[in-house]
Amino acid sequence: MLKPRQDTSENMLRxxxxxLEKLIYKEDNAEAFTQAEMDCAEDGDIESDGDIESDGDIxxxxxxxxxxxxxxxxxxxxxxxxxxxEKGKRLDAYIGEVTDLSRSxxxxxxxxxxxxxxxxxxxxxxxxxxxxxxxxxxxxxxxxGAAPEDIPIDIIYEDEDVIVVEKxxxxxxxxxxxxxxxxxVNAIMYHCGDSLSSINGAIRPGIVHRIDKDTSGLLMIAxxxxxxxxxxxxxxxHSVTREYIALVFDNIKxxxxxxDAPIGRDxxxxxxxxxxxxxxxxxxxxxRVLKRYGKxxxxxxxxxxxxxxxxxxxxxxIKHPLVGDTLYGPKKQxxxxxxxxxxxRQLGFVHPxxxxxxxxxxxxxxxxxxxxxxxDDTENK
Numbered sequence: 001m002l003k004p005r006q007d008t009s010e011n012m013l014r015x016x017x018x019x020l021e022k023l024i025y026k027e028d029n030a031e032a033f034t035q036a037e038m039d040c041a042e043d044g045d046i047e048s049d050g051d052i053e054s055d056g057d058i059x060x061x062x063x064x065x066x067x068x069x070x071x072x073x074x075x076x077x078x079x080x081x082x083x084x085x086e087k088g089k090r091l092d093a094y095i096g097e098v099t100d101l102s103r104s105x106x107x108x109x110x111x112x113x114x115x116x117x118x119x120x121x122x123x124x125x126x127x128x129x130x131x132x133x134x135x136x137x138x139x140x141x142x143x144x145g146a147a148p149e150d151i152p153i154d155i156i157y158e159d160e161d162v163i164v165v166e167k168x169x170x171x172x173x174x175x176x177x178x179x180x181x182x183x184x185v186n187a188i189m190y191h192c193g194d195s196l197s198s199i200n201g202a203i204r205p206g207i208v209h210r211i212d213k214d215t216s217g218l219l220m221i222a223x224x225x226x227x228x229x230x231x232x233x234x235x236x237x238h239s240v241t242r243e244y245i246a247l248v249f250d251n252i253k254x255x256x257x258x259x260d261a262p263i264g265r266d267x268x269x270x271x272x273x274x275x276x277x278x279x280x281x282x283x284x285x286x287x288r289v290l291k292r293y294g295k296x297x298x299x300x301x302x303x304x305x306x307x308x309x310x311x312x313x314x315x316x317x318i319k320h321p322l323v324g325d326t327l328y329g330p331k332k333q334x335x336x337x338x339x340x341x342x343x344x345r346q347l348g349f350v351h352p353x354x355x356x357x358x359x360x361x362x363x364x365x366x367x368x369x370x371x372x373x374x375x376d377d378t379e380n381k
Contacts, residue, residue, distance in 0.1 A: 082130055087127075157360060166216070167184055199228045252292070257287050
């Protein structure tokens, strides 16, 4: 009597691929998801280092049983095969390095059972081997909404047209994939109710400009469409005063310099921007040295334009990346930092209704000052 043939790992993998292919939706859905993730990445919303400790073994189930395929509507399937030079890396870190997915998003996919290695479910800390077949099933994007949340916010100024707030480090500006709540928009909606401009849609009410998740400092918010149009026009004309303070690596020799270099998307890592990257647009940053600390330099950075990650990209392009910035600088950072030392300390604009020029300043926040105090202590020894 013949026994039923047992599926080998290769047969199981092929069956899984066939099933996944049936779930893939047309190209425009895949592109919509990719763009949605990019919208998050531009703010730094989905960047995360995660843990980087011990080994993991094949066979640890996360979110689905080994061999099972979660019933999800799939927008895209990625297949990766590590080389000999790449073996030994953590699975989540490897995915973050070689794809346009962030490491934190890769961790979520692994835990949801949407990543397999040679047909088996693994832990995010699994150390990859040369020749592994890694399959990543990326689900369709879910619609994102924004709802009022009672979150404390630091309001510097407010009237019937505008609000100036100080965003803390670690807060995302608006909801996006990976950050559906707990954002500045959720807090502002609770504070203002319906008194916010609608020009940027339901998930970005009142938002005229943005700063990255790990950047702290001043932001202006429009409470009506007329104010929004005025502030947006000023940004377009480069007449808004936006000055940041940043700590960068190494000693900058010149006291003042201007970086005039167009910025576009990095052609390898879609979470990054690059000088002369894909779709580059003009970008100008004016740098002034405030203090030198030997291995580090404290600088003022005044924006003439406002491209995504502009200061971070420009400083990295001249070999002075921001301290704490693992996306554009070293992966191993000093002072136990997990995020760039960058603070929007000055903001000035013409009031939309009165025509009066208004300027606001913000003190260096505690997390930033602690590092400067350590550097001062080192110098004084």
